[in-house]
Structures are given as C-alpha cells and as structure tokens.
Amino acid sequence: MVTHATKEEQREFSQLRKHADSDRLRGMATVFEAAEAVAPTRPHPAAGESAAVNLMVGPPTAVFDKIRDAMRDWRKRSGEG
Incomplete structure (x- = not known):
C-alpha cells in the first residue's frame, strides 16, 4: 500500500x-x-478537518505532541520505557 x-x-x-x-x-x-x-506529530482525528480549527488548535497541540515525543524518547534512552 x-x-x-x-x-x-x-x-x-x-x-x-x-x-x-x-x-x-x-x-x-x-x-x-x-x-x-508548528504541526502536530501525530493524527488528532477529534480536531476534524476544518482549516480554521487546525490553525487554532494545531500549534498548541504540536507543543504537547513534541513534549510527549521527547519524554518517550528520553524514557527509551534511559531504559525506563
């Protein structure tokens, strides 16, 4: 595919x-x-397809995604995950 x-x-x-x-x-x-x-790093289907909503919600969601990704990567490197 x-x-x-x-x-x-x-x-x-x-x-x-x-x-x-x-x-x-x-x-x-x-x-x-x-x-x-400034884009999220994973899909957020609940945000919908609206361009206006994506412009408003995308940047803060991207910050949360990137923090989540950094924590996940840190845990993997430190042997905790």
Whole structure:
C-alpha cells in the first residue's frame, strides 16, 4: 500500500525537482520546514478537518505532541520505557 507521504516523495517531489528551479525549491523547503515546526506529530482525528480549527488548535497541540515525543524518547534512552 502506498501512503500519502510515499506518494509525495516518489511522485510529486520528483516532478517538482524536474520542473522547478533551485531558488523556488529552496523557498518551498523553507515554507515546509516552518509548517512542520508548528504541526502536530501525530493524527488528532477529534480536531476534524476544518482549516480554521487546525490553525487554532494545531500549534498548541504540536507543543504537547513534541513534549510527549521527547519524554518517550528520553524514557527509551534511559531504559525506563
């Protein structure tokens, strides 16, 4: 089964590399990295599909997700998890 991310990496990103110049690709990468920095790290189906709700709830949810991820990783490294 091909996931959404796999489709992007294999199909869409390869087309972008073919058809966009390097300045455009760098600009797009910057925007992507900024969005990724404030996006949750796991799905939150209860938040729904509304763009307005995602803009309002996404950044605080991302903070909680990243703290949760850091604690999980720390526990794994320290042998507690």
